[in-house]
Amino acid sequence: MPGEDRKPVKKSRSLIFKTHIMKSKVFKTILPAFAILLAISLSFATEATNSSQIGYYNDPSIPGIQQVLGGVDCPDHGEVSCEFNGFQVYADQALTIKLYERE
Template sequence: MKTKVLKSILPIFVMVLAVGLAFATESNTVNTTGYYDDPSIPGIQQVPGGTDCPMEGVIPCEYNGFQVYADQNLLNPLHKNI
C-alpha cells in the first residue's frame, strides 16, 4: 500500500517542486538604456542595444571608454556587475 501511494504521489511532488523552483529564480541582468557623452560628437549619445549595468557597484560601466549614465542629464552613473 505504501509503495503504491509513493509511486503515485512522488511524480506529482517532483513536478510541483520543479515548477516552484523555476519561478523562484531571479535574473541579475538589468537591460536599461545607457547614455554617454563623447566630446567629439555634439549632444548626448545613447548606448546602442542598451546596457546590463546596475546603478550599484564600485567599477564604473563604460562604453567605448566613456562613463555610462542612466539618464540623459548624466547624473546617475552605472556600474559593472562583478
C-alpha cells in the same frame, strides 16, 4: 537442461521489417516534433532574462548626449564604472546617475 545447446530463435522477416518501419516512423515524426516543441518552450523561458536598460554617454567628438546602442546591463551601484567606448555610462540623459559593472 544445463548441458543442452539451445538453437537461436529465428525471427520472421516480416516481423523484423515491421519493427524497423515502426522505429523509423518514431524517429522521423515524433523526435523532430519533440525537438521543435522543446525549442519553442525554451525560447519563451529565456525571454524574461534578456532585460537591459538604456544607457547614455557624452562623447566630446560627437555633439549631444549619445545613447548606447543595444542598451546596457549595468546596475546603478557597485565599484567599477560601466563604460562604453571608454566613456562613463549613465542611466539618465542628464548624466547624473552613474552605472557600474556587475560583480
